Amino acid sequence: MGLLSSLLTFPVSGPVAGIRWSLRQVQRVVDEELTDDTPIKEELMQLQMRLEMGDIDDAEYVERERDLMDRLRAVREWRERLGRGSTAGPVRVAAPEAEVSVADGVAPPPAEHTTDRSGRGPSGAE
């Protein structure tokens, strides 16, 4: 009976489970896109570069910058709403705890390899 019922319901439960699974996947991709500010920051750096190279003028820079800031804020809101906090990038409130080390290749390499900073410094404003 057990075998029979699972055989009978298989064609039904199979696809439904599949759809649920793929919906979850879709939702996850959507969440990630909504909460990833990396492409926005890359655009911001490109924008700064174009201003420096004289490809765009100041007025255009200001306008595009405003647009990018709106998008950054939107990402931040989604992060809050999805309970992810502000983990990355230049938007943060810091707790009084930190790990500090010298980057690889300067001195004896630190045990831990940390990711790059979010592109400030020489790649930021000049």
Added chain:
Amino acid sequence: MTMPAAEPLPAVPATATEEGKYVYCIIRHERPKEFGQIGIGGGMRVYTVHHGDLSAVVSDTPIVIYDPTRDNVLAHEFVNETVMREFTVIPMSFGTVFRSESDVTELLRSTYQAFSDVLDKMQDKIEFGLKVLWERDKVVATIERENDEIRRLKDEITRNAASSTYFARMQLGRLLEAALEEMGNRYLADVHDALKPLCVASRSNKPIGDRMIMNAAFLVERDREKDFDDRVREVSHRYENLLTFKYTGPWPPYNFVNIKLKLERAN
């Protein structure tokens, strides 16, 4: 019952406990120090918060998230530049806000040893940024001049515009791409070889946009700054017509110090 006639104003207004500290960098200094009204958020007073011989360079701020607008980023950079004239600094990332002065003190206390070690290692070292962009058309022209096979193929295609095959064009494109990549790598190796003897360390970041072939940071001893400058100038002369060099600094050693802060929610 008598009320105290005039309650003296509390030394610290109640709202001050709500006030955050924007942290620019960490330096070694034991006495209070002022850097002027240059802080982020409209010329806020920049001063130090201490623990032992370590100081955090801070300004007061509401607990907000700072957008990385040009104005904000420039304010952050300007403070660090100012501090760097006198001190070796460990720079904080843009936008680092602590809830209170005591949180800043706690950071210095709990990370004291690590900050001290890093300050020792960064003593009298500064960072320079070098971005190299190429003029693709000019590089292509150079390749066509120097590479016989590509030149021949191109001549052939131009001569027989009507009859030249799709295949020949594909072939040309492929050869050109490969030659471009090889040229790019050769330029990069050349620039690196020229600068390497003069720096303590270097790091490559991801190029920005499609014209950039190099986005690097170099850590240099302060007393070799001029040698390094001269060498950069020399290399950029060598490639005057093909490459554009964007040379910046001195910066605090952003790319050579890793600071992993534990973060809280903004609200």
